[in-house]
Amino acid sequence: MPPIIDARTVSKVFRQRQSTGGFSGALRGFFAPVTKEVRAVEEISFAIEAGEAVGYLGPNGAGKSTMIKMMTGILAPSSGSLSVLGRRPIEERIANAREIGVVFGQRSQLWWDLPLNDSFDLARHIYRLPEAQFKASRAEMVAMLSLESFIDRPVRQLSLGQRMRAEIAMALLHAPKILFLDEPTIGLDVVAKDVVRKFLARINRERATTIILTTHDLQDIEEICPRLIMVDDGRLLFDGPLPALRTTFGARRRLTLDFSADPGELTLDGARPLPSEGLRRDFEIADDERSLIDLIRALPAGAPLSDARLHEPGIEEVIRTHYQGRSA
Numbered sequence: 001m002p003p004i005i006d007a008r009t010v011s012k013v014f015r016q017r018q019s020t021g022g023f024s025g026a027l028r029g030f031f032a033p034v035t036k037e038v039r040a041v042e043e044i045s046f047a048i049e050a051g052e053a054v055g056y057l058g059p060n061g062a063g064k065s066t067m068i069k070m071m072t073g074i075l076a077p078s079s080g081s082l083s084v085l086g087r088r089p090i091e092e093r094i095a096n097a098r099e100i101g102v103v104f105g106q107r108s109q110l111w112w113d114l115p116l117n118d119s120f121d122l123a124r125h126i127y128r129l130p131e132a133q134f135k136a137s138r139a140e141m142v143a144m145l146s147l148e149s150f151i152d153r154p155v156r157q158l159s160l161g162q163r164m165r166a167e168i169a170m171a172l173l174h175a176p177k178i179l180f181l182d183e184p185t186i187g188l189d190v191v192a193k194d195v196v197r198k199f200l201a202r203i204n205r206e207r208a209t210t211i212i213l214t215t216h217d218l219q220d221i222e223e224i225c226p227r228l229i230m231v232d233d234g235r236l237l238f239d240g241p242l243p244a245l246r247t248t249f250g251a252r253r254r255l256t257l258d259f260s261a262d263p264g265e266l267t268l269d270g271a272r273p274l275p276s277e278g279l280r281r282d283f284e285i286a287d288d289e290r291s292l293i294d295l296i297r298a299l300p301a302g303a304p305l306s307d308a309r310l311h312e313p314g315i316e317e318v319i320r321t322h323y324q325g326r327s328a
């Protein structure tokens with residue numbers, strides 16, 4: 001089976017108008033605008049198989065939304081080839097829209113002044129869903145996302161968490177094969193985030209809906225997406241399973257040893273000493289295979305050890321270290 005999404009050296013270049021300042025500058029700019037090229041997406045390639053859940057991650061301005069907009073047929077790539085469900089999204093926008101669902105955290109698809117149920121009815125007409133199919137799909141969404149208590153309320157009265165659940169339901173009523181979500185948990189409290197994450201993981205598992213989501217929140221990825229695509233400055237940095245990220249970026253484990261008395265100068269084979277204070281000594285461990293016991297055994301005999309911990313860097317730490325290194 002060909003991939004459900006196939007991106008090959010896709011780039012997107014925007015021309016941004018530059019302000020030259022002052023009235024005369026504005027006048028000059030009006031007749032002869034000065035523009036600057038912004039390379040929002042640079043030669044990105046990846047293939048996503050049906051049923052995958054993929055997190056698309058990167059700092060602000062990395063080109064995440066631009067890539068989503070190209071896959072959903074809102075923007076055309078400047079170069080490269082992009083295929084979604086076997087079509088070029090921008091050229092077959094309507095056919096593409098029938099088979100994808102889109103949730104943009106910042107932009108609602110719901111009618112603000114109407115009861116939520118009326119927006120759902122509208123989706124039925126837009127997608128020309130047969131009545132029975134629509135009713136079954138709506139009932140499933142209402143049950144799975146607990147929408148019952150507010151389905152008759154105008155959307156403007158809903159809390160952010162309720163509205164996000166409603167947005168996701170709206171995007172799934174026509175049972176799309178792919179669901180794109182741009183920052184689906186932004187601004188939600190811990191409980192609402194948990195509801196959204198559990199639901200997305202469930203529809204990916206049970207309906208085999210392919211999920212592509214952009215996020216700044218690594219927990220979204222940890223709970224929903226076994227695969228992570230990381231971009232920075234328009235370029236692809238990493239594409240693979242989450243645990244491989246640590247190895248790829250060469251993140252090291254850290255050993256912390258506490259002593260009951262000053263152990264003096266300590267050297268440990270295969271471990272680099274880190275700045276330490278008091279009776280504590282920290283080391284960076286180069287070898288991923290060495291266990292805590294192995295490391296303790298390598299200590300000089302009689303060292304007054306009182307506690308020892310091996311710290312695995314979390315994904316968040318790995319990424320933070322990488323970005324800090326880049327901007328240093």
Ligand SMILES: Nc1ncnc2c1ncn2[C@@H]1O[C@H](COP(=O)(O)OP(=O)(O)OP(=O)(O)O)[C@@H](O)[C@H]1O
Binds near residue numbers: 059061063064
């Ligand atoms: N319509 C546009 N015209 C000109 N430049 C744009 C346009 N849309 C995006 N850009 C620029 O392209 C770059 C990538 O933007 P994009 O919105 O894709 O990033 P992002 O990773 O989604 O960022 P964020 O996390 O802040 O939403 C930025 O430098 C942005 O200013």
